[in-house]
Amino acid sequence: MNFPKSKLERKIFINIIKEKIFFLIIFIFSITVIFLVLIILFYIFKKGIANINIDLFIHNPKPTGEPGGGVLNAIVGSLILVFFASLFAIPIGVMAGIYLADAKKSKFIDTIRLFVDVLQSVPSIVIGIVVYGWLVVPMRSFSAISGSVALAIMMLPVIIKNTEETLKLIPYSIKEAAYALGVPYYKIIFKVVLPCGISGIVTGIIVALARIIGETAPLLFTAFGNHFFSTSLLKPIEAIPHIIFKYATSPYEDWQNIAWGASLLLVIFVLSLNFLSKVVLKKWKVKF
Amino acid sequence: MAKENAILKEDSFIFKRILFSFNVLLLVLLGAIFITLFVFSIPAIKKFGLSFLVNTTWDPVIGEFGALPFIVGTVLTSFIALFLSIPFSFSVSIFLTEYFPSGRLSNLLTSALELLAGIPSIIYGMWGLFILAPVIRELQIKLGLPPYGVGIFTASIVLTLMIIPYSSSISREVISLVPNDLKEAAYSLGATKYEVIKKVIFPYSSSGIFAGLLLSLGRALGETMAVTMVIGNSYFLPKNIFSPAHTIASIIANEFTEATDPVYTSALIELGMILFVITFIFSLIGRIIVKKFTVGEE
Numbered sequence: 001m002n003f004p005k006s007k008l009e010r011k012i013f014i015n016i017i018k019e020k021i022f023f024l025i026i027f028i029f030s031i032t033v034i035f036l037v038l039i040i041l042f043y044i045f046k047k048g049i050a051n052i053n054i055d056l057f058i059h060n061p062k063p064t065g066e067p068g069g070g071v072l073n074a075i076v077g078s079l080i081l082v083f084f085a086s087l088f089a090i091p092i093g094v095m096a097g098i099y100l101a102d103a104k105k106s107k108f109i110d111t112i113r114l115f116v117d118v119l120q121s122v123p124s125i126v127i128g129i130v131v132y133g134w135l136v137v138p139m140r141s142f143s144a145i146s147g148s149v150a151l152a153i154m155m156l157p158v159i160i161k162n163t164e165e166t167l168k169l170i171p172y173s174i175k176e177a178a179y180a181l182g183v184p185y186y187k188i189i190f191k192v193v194l195p196c197g198i199s200g201i202v203t204g205i206i207v208a209l210a211r212i213i214g215e216t217a218p219l220l221f222t223a224f225g226n227h228f229f230s231t232s233l234l235k236p237i238e239a240i241p242h243i244i245f246k247y248a249t250s251p252y253e254d255w256q257n258i259a260w261g262a263s264l265l266l267v268i269f270v271l272s273l274n275f276l277s278k279v280v281l282k283k284w285k286v287k288f
Numbered sequence: 289m290a291k292e293n294a295i296l297k298e299d300s301f302i303f304k305r306i307l308f309s310f311n312v313l314l315l316v317l318l319g320a321i322f323i324t325l326f327v328f329s330i331p332a333i334k335k336f337g338l339s340f341l342v343n344t345t346w347d348p349v350i351g352e353f354g355a356l357p358f359i360v361g362t363v364l365t366s367f368i369a370l371f372l373s374i375p376f377s378f379s380v381s382i383f384l385t386e387y388f389p390s391g392r393l394s395n396l397l398t399s400a401l402e403l404l405a406g407i408p409s410i411i412y413g414m415w416g417l418f419i420l421a422p423v424i425r426e427l428q429i430k431l432g433l434p435p436y437g438v439g440i441f442t443a444s445i446v447l448t449l450m451i452i453p454y455s456s457s458i459s460r461e462v463i464s465l466v467p468n469d470l471k472e473a474a475y476s477l478g479a480t481k482y483e484v485i486k487k488v489i490f491p492y493s494s495s496g497i498f499a500g501l502l503l504s505l506g507r508a509l510g511e512t513m514a515v516t517m518v519i520g521n522s523y524f525l526p527k528n529i530f531s532p533a534h535t536i537a538s539i540i541a542n543e544f545t546e547a548t549d550p551v552y553t554s555a556l557i558e559l560g561m562i563l564f565v566i567t568f569i570f571s572l573i574g575r576i577i578v579k580k581f582t583v584g585e586e
Binding site: 015016018019022023025026027028029030032033034036037038040041043044047092095096098099100102111112114115116117118119120121122123124125126127129130132133134153156160184185186189210213214215216217220221224241244245248249256259260263266267270271274 | 300303304306307308310311313314315317318320321324325327328375376378379380382383384387396397400401402403404406407408409410411412413414415417418419449452480481482483485503506507509510511512513516517537540541544545556557560563564567568570571572575576579
């Protein structure tokens, strides 16, 4: 490149150089993020694959030093916790979302929308304490059901927001057509609105599930963890993220290895749920 | 809704009321969370009053509880994390809005962010404890510091990773709302991309980006598991950014089930209330700014 002679040319030259440097900085930082993700996933897979085996799925935890310990009770426990959490959260969340999508603009509705967002940012440990106060103290025992309630509170805002945003996109003409036929409001919701928005609602539910299955903090004082196999709703129950925490912070190497195996299991589970949510969104989408 | 008749109106009304009640339930829920926290922390508030916030001694054995070390620990970890995450989240949002709005690179980065956001916090904790902490320990040996490995700095790095997807998604949303004609006007005057970003996009979206930072800060403050695993558990005021410490969330996670004394439990719940109130305020302000920003666009 010829060195610029005039003042103006020099200024342009400097500007172009600045632009290139700026781009380079942006580029490097962005690519670093990709690499960071790869590094994290690499170690989880490397350590996880070395420690994942059939024992993990078919055995309950064993005392340290005894080979063949697994996390069967935690897998079953997590499924129970998540199932009951969904049972509480899905109807409430979807109903609230339907109302918000349909509501006329008002101060009250705006406040609710704002609070749904705020609820999403309540620290999970705080939800754990609160549910401890609501359920564990009166029942005088840690229990699976209290864990489910804590997880349900965490699911709610995700489901509500997804439902609301999907249903808002449904053209009013479709509802109007149903109104014109004299269809009552609740039937319009169940037969017209919900089927049209089903992809978004199901996506919201799956995303919420992916969020809560890895949650540990709200379970610490509610589900509490259990060294034995339990399916009772009124007794403490183990969950995968909780057993990872317990084993990872223990001083025994064999327990730490099980924690790595369980971590990989959890990551695969969460990532496939996230993937599934995308497939559902694409496949079930109703086009208008 | 031109042809609604009376019967239709009636049953539509009832059904709408039912749906409405679910929304009221939400408000009740949020109120109930605060009231519960407050009621359970009354014994501690009565006993310690405001000195709870400035006392540096936390000793369950003699029954003295002061929250200052944990407040300092929380603020330090979150602010360092926020500070470290700014260049990344800013770069990512500019990268995805101005330089590569679509294409293979953009898809790659977007999925990387999604992965980062999807990984559960306990997994970050595992990674921080077993992979990152040894690296930090080496660094501390080289710097001549006590080689704990775990501590504020380690926790901050883990937190940084966790908030990058969050803050970049908000600033990306905000930056994408900058009107095209403003940008095009600048380009037509011969501005380079760097100049457009610095003089048009950044001033226009700064309030939204600030809101994004507030929301990320709220998230970092309340993050529990990952921090609990790598913070190092110390009851004392941290001496430097490598010392072990405790955050509000981590002390609750570690000690809540061990607390036998009612005042002890209550002090922990009061900590929870402080955390709740701070994150509540941050996310409320952040949301209001973002909302104003997006509504102003329409």
